[in-house]
Amino acid sequence: MASTVKNRPGYGQLLRTPGALSFVLPGFAARQPFAMLTMSIVLLVQHTTGSFGSAGAVAAVTGISMALFAPQSGKLADRFGQSAVLIPGVLINAVSVILLASLALADAPLWALFLAAVPAGASVPQVGPMVRARWAAVLDRPDRRHLLPTAAAFESVTDELTFVVGPVLATMLCTVVHPGAGLAAQAVLTLAGGLLFAAQRGTQPARHLAGEEHAERTSALAIPGVRALIVAMLGIGAVFGGMQVSLTAFAEEIGQAGVNGLLYGIFAAGNMVAGIACGAVAWKIGPRRRLLLGYTALTAVAATLWTLDSVALFAIVGLLVGMSIAPALITAFTLVEQLVPASARTEAFTWLTGAVAFGQAAAVTVAGRLADAHGASFGFLVPAVATALALLTLFALRGRLAPASKGRTVARGVGQRALATVE
16 A cells, blocks of 8 residues: 655654643553553462462463453443443452452462452453544544554553563562552552543543444444454464563573563563654555564564574564564554544454453463473464464455555544555
């Protein structure tokens, strides 16, 4: 797809958009607890059971539960408004997380932890997709639409910063303060941040109630392009999950357990740097081609992970893997507005973020078993295989990532439209 592209504005111009800071700042605070949840569960359950396997299993149940229920939350937010969904959601999540922590500290049986993990994951507030939907709403006017690709890049960087800070904060609280302090802080931040974000009603997207005039009640999952993007996100989630487990196993194999945090930090830093760069580039090619090129690079680099055997090599290749994720991730979210009507956009965003969580949970389980049985190098096969399968699927379904009609005005990004022709 070839498109007419304006010079890319900067992040400063984006944040000066009227009303932007009113949801960006509380949105950052409200999504921070999600990044703390997995690490807090792992550290607490491992402390109380003495088993990393049990801890990983409970965390995986939470991730899978979130992936399955998140799209329903997004669908309800599109229909009834974000605040109407977020307020009861954060209350349920805070109670569920405290219940899970209490059961773990009381040495409850594993099945009880699994049961408590289901509502804890199902009720995770979908703040990231809601923020993206708000950007689409406040920038959906002729003089602002050119800011949407920058907004997509900004959100990717914000997500990555969240996943750098959250696990570090959870680790510090669980190891220095109390094993249950991570989940306690997560519950408090979820409640405070979520309610503050929900209070910003002036920037939330319009509701699309069934039966309203002009309201399109299309399910996001019914759109073929969204299903193709979900496959891409499953592969990216597998990279996150496979890297977490396999880097930990590698560090233990070489007797340098502390190097795990350094290597994963380099991986995350590569993602952040590439995300910032993506927001500063005036692209000359359309988002569909960018996604295919970015995912090809990610697959090629991920395929080399299982062959590495030194800290220096993992640092270099891990940086490249992180830098390859950002373009694919940003472009996938950018394509949502091109493919999905406003009435289903929050739902679509939650399908994508839920797919990342599901892919991560599955990869943690599979890579962990492979690393236990055969060593860390076999764990790295998970991101290699997952991205290869996702890339093949994307190429096979690439026609679904373009608008149905040709030669018309289509959206270049989330909320941005420009004259384009479909190849």
